[in-house]
Amino acid sequence: MLLVRSSHARFGWRLRLLGGNAALTIGALIVLGWLVVALTAPLIAPYDPIFQDATARLQSPGWLHPFGTDNFGRDVFARVLWGARIDLQISFLGVIFPFMIGASVGAIAGYFGGVVDMLLMRIIDIVLAFPFLVLMLAIIAILGPGLSSFYIAMALVGWISYARLVRSQVLVLKHADFAVAARSLGFGHMRIMGRHLLPNAILGSVVFSMSDAVLVLLNGAAISYLGLGVQPPVAEWGIMVAEGQGFITTAWWITAFPGIAIVSLAMGFSFLADGLGEWLGVRE
Structure with a gap:
């Protein structure tokens, strides 16, 4: 019992040293760990990820x-390491x-209000009328397969929540004392929005972006x-899962390891979102 308490005390001390925010610490370690793996993949990968060796087919770990x-x-290990580069790029x-x-x-909608706000909100309503993934697939099908098409589809569909x-936030902040003072001093609209309102209005969006990275990662893997x-x-992890599905009963490792990589990175972003929200005092 004493041993358990002492181990808990040491663990608590480490968390206090790192800011006392367990979720933020765990999430940052996972994401940074994968970032280090992605950056050092050419150095630590034991084989070329696309090199084919017919004599080594379907070898178990x-x-x-x-x-x-x-x-x-x-080599699945080398492909998982190199895949981190693509999947982190997709997430960011x-x-x-x-x-x-x-x-x-x-x-723009919150600051100007009126007709501008109404028009932009109606555009948002139109986009929201279509299922997210279906609209993404339609855009990618029109543009053709590839990462560029995926990024364009995400940009055209994913901006709604932000x-x-x-x-x-801007609807509230534009009536705050600092915003009123800025207008009284004759500052232009762009300066008021860019230097006074946006820095105070995007904290919630920054926290949400960490959660959104999970959705983007899973969508990217699904599209691949x-x-x-x-x-x-x-x-790329999504491709590796697809390529291994036909061998799931005989060569489980082809699908299992990239699947574990996807889940671990998604958990890292999720912990990061929770910890960041707690640290900044922001609720999504």
Whole structure:
């Protein structure tokens, strides 16, 4: 019992050292860990991720191949490491573009109000009338498969939530004393929005973006799984899951390890969102 208490005390001390926010600490460690893996993949990957060795097909995990090999004889461990680069890129870029568009639209709608607000809100209502994933698939089908099409689809569909969050904050903040003082001093609309309102209105959107990164990651993997995202033989976790589904009963490792990678990174972003919200005092 004493041993358990002392171990808990040591663990609590470590958390206090890192800011006392367990969720933020765990999430940051997971995401940063995958970021380090992505940056060092060329150095730590034991094999070329697209190199095929017909003599090493479907080997189970072992010393030479820690995660086994796939049906083309490619090393699954190397492909998981290299896949981190693509999936982290999907997570970050798939959030940044909608965030920028949504924050701008929300700030304009909330600040000017009236007809401008009504028109922009009606556009949002039209986009919301269609299921998110169906609309994404339709845009990608029109543009053609590939990461560029995925990013464009995310930018055209994913900005809605950010626009609504920022608009609701700007509607309140534009009547605050600092905003009224800025208008009294004759500052222009762009300066008031860019330097006074947006920095105070986007905290909720920053926290939401961490949760949104989970959705973007899963959508990116799903799109690649359907053959509309990253194209083979590029190493990407969604493609690896799709390629291994036909061998799930005989070579489970082809699907299991990239699936675990997707879940772990998604959990990292989820913990990061919870911890960041607690740290900033923001509720999504």
